[in-house]
Amino acid sequence: MLVPLLLSLAAVVCILLLGDLPVFRNTFISLLHSKLSRLLDGSVSTLKYLDSHHFNGKLRFMARFAGWAIPAFYIVVYSSALWLFAKNTLPLLPKNHLSIVIPSVLLNYYTFSMAVLLDPGSKPACIYPFDEIIYTPSTCRTCKTLKPARSKHCSTCDRCVQLFDHHCVWLNNDVGYYTYRYFLTFLASKVWTFTYGAYLCWIALATTPRMFWHTVTKxxxxxxxxxxxxxxxxxxxxxxxxxxxEHLRYIYLGVTTNETAKWDYIRYLFENRLLYRVDTENGCKYIIAHETGYTTLGGTPVNAHEPKLVRSWKDLQNVYDKGFVSNLVERVFPKAL
Incomplete structure (x- = not known):
């Protein structure tokens, strides 16, 4: 009974976590993700209504603590699978595999724990320049302080985060400046754990592809x-x-998950011939064309003299992209803020 339950819960978690990736668009997985997301959104909306009309904000207060249920759920599921593996599969294997199994498991627990518990960078500093494309000087509407480039205010955690990538419900934490390296290593360790775990289980079964189902069920x-x-x-x-x-691709491009949406907006503007560039003494500025004139990307009206139409990505420059190796080093070895 425990094994089917683990498989079912793991499938639901993966669909919710990964189902909206571009690779799964227009597939059965994206359809399931959409339905499950709508179900969750409906449940959240109902709880918000009940909280505002009947519980005077008490449910919201309780929800902050309930967020820990999801990382706890992962620990329970992962630990249960390891217990089943240690009790049933591991005794059938040569003992020399323990020298690989134990460090792999410890790495997975360690990186997950650090990604969950570590401060992601909740005191942002101005270490990145404003590129005047996706980031311009502004003030956080909630914190009422200067919003450094590449930072974002997380509404769930109620804080601004340096190099904000996304809020991860499975970690109950933000993936940001200090936590991204543990998040990335955690994903890599899971890929290794699943690969090596499948290999060990196959060895323990001592079967052939044709006889696999018979060996397992009979x-x-x-x-x-x-x-x-x-x-x-x-x-x-x-x-x-x-x-x-997907995250390695973002590192290659020099963007965060949060920034991909911003660049998608820029793509929409120049594909519809709405984005222009104005050269100034302090560099170039980018503006948006409207029926009545021009505005900055932030929406402020401006007077533009002979603006140049942005026709392709070649006319833009991502100042945060320093090459894959440098981008990776920056994420894995962040400097102290």
Missing amino acids: TNSVNKISGALFLLCTLLLPLVAVFLA
């Missing part, structure tokens, strides 16, 4: 559990690998 309970763990690893591996690949 022999004994140990093989049934090893087979279920093998399926769990092989099903989750592609999903986590795609998620890791």
Whole structure:
């Protein structure tokens, strides 16, 4: 009973976590993600209504603590799977595998714990320049302080975060300046854990592809559990690998998850011939064309003299992209703020 439950819960978690990635668009996975998300959004809206009309904000206060239920859920599911593996599969394997299994498991626990518990960078500093494209000098509407480039106010955690990537409900924390390296390493460790775990389960089963289903369902309970763990690893591996690949792609492009939406807006502007560039003594400024004139990207009306139409990405420059290796080093080894 425990194994099917673990498989079902893991599938739901992965669909919610990864189902909106571009690679799954217009697929059955994206459809399931959409339905589950609407169900969750409806539940949240209902709770907000009840909170504002009947509980005077007490539910919101309780929800801050309830957020820890999701990372606790991961620990329970992962630990349960490890317990099943140690009790049933591991005794069938040569003991030399322990020298790899134990460090792999400890790395996974460590990186997850650090990503959950560490401050992501809640005291932003102006270490990045304003590129005047996706970031311009502004004040945080909530904190009432200067909003450094590449930072963002997280409405869930109620704080501004340096190099904000996204708020991760599975960590109950923000993935930002200090936590991104642990988040990235955690994903890499999961890819390795699923790969190596599937390999070990296959060795323990000592079967062939043709006899796999018979070995798992018709022999004994140990093989049934090893087979279920093998399926769990092989099903989750592609999903986590795609998620890791997506973040490595963002590092290659020199953007964060939060910034991809901003660049999508810039793409929309120049594809619709609405984005112009104005050269000034202090560099170039980018403005948006409207029926009645021009405005800055922040919406402030401006007078522009002979603006140049932005026709492609070549006319733009991402000042935060320093090359894949430098971008990766910057994320993995952040300097003290």
